[in-house]
Amino acid sequence: MYIIHYMAKAPRPPHKLKFAIIATDTVLFCGSQRDLKVLLMKVDRPPFYKEHWGVPGGLIHPKETADEAAKRHLWEKAGAKFAHIEQLYTFSALDRDPRGRVVSVAYLALTPTTDIAKREGSVVCWFSVANLPKLAYDHKDIIRTAIERLRSKLAYTNIAFGLLPEEFTLGELQRLYEIVLCRRIDKRNFRKKLFHLKLVVGTKKKKRAGRSRPAELYRFSERRHKVIGIL
Structure with a gap:
């Protein structure tokens, strides 16, 4: 049966x-x-x-x-x-x-x-x-x-791609990390690591939020799971 x-x-x-x-x-x-x-x-x-x-x-x-x-x-x-x-x-x-x-x-x-x-x-x-x-x-x-696994994998993989749309600002990506990890992240070091690892690429597009200066939109270089030490 x-x-x-x-x-x-x-x-x-x-x-x-x-x-x-x-x-x-x-x-x-x-x-x-x-x-x-x-x-x-x-x-x-x-x-x-x-x-x-x-x-x-x-x-x-x-x-x-x-x-x-x-x-x-x-x-x-x-x-x-x-x-x-x-x-x-x-x-x-x-x-x-x-x-x-x-x-x-x-x-x-x-x-x-x-x-x-x-x-x-x-x-x-x-x-x-x-x-x-x-x-x-x-x-x-x-x-x-599941929360513990997600927090852990944010540190050594590009798993964040699963939580963001196709295009996003670097501020939105950093904010996602801070929300999941429940802590602040140094903006300068975070972006330096993103570019060094070639985790994201620019789209040559910009996004305006309120009265602030338009922010450049980026996308992940790969939208599939990959081991990469980001934090």
Whole structure:
């Protein structure tokens, strides 16, 4: 019998199954010039959870990989696209799901936009990571682990490309780093490192913000994951 049927159609309750069910959960972050946001879905699983929230996820189908399942759940349940996704960690605490023995392969995903496609039957919303609602399961731990991974990878990769649009100012890039890292960065040294590593290239375009002098727009030299020591 396929694994997916055991959760909904098994002749015995999930907590009496003799094996673990495998699922995926994906933390999708979106950067902005004010805060770091995470995409959450409403979780109503009485009697265990009522008016709770959680990251998009679900069971892995018998004929798909964990990577394929994570991407499918993001799109089918949350209507979300991403610029980068990677496997984060496997969460396997015995009590992580009150309904039964479920192991979650968690993912970290990034997007530069808050745009999502509406999905019937799903309530989806962006929340600031600094002001999260009540979370179901162990999703608080999953989100915390994803934040730690993102902060770490900002220091030695170009992963920031997943949180910014195609074109941006150097000020916007620095602000993104400061928001995620929760600390100030020296402007001169930061820009010197960007140019030394050839992380960004100019577009010969400018952007005006308010009454300030127009700022030059840049783009990443590569929009794919790359190890590069920036901090």
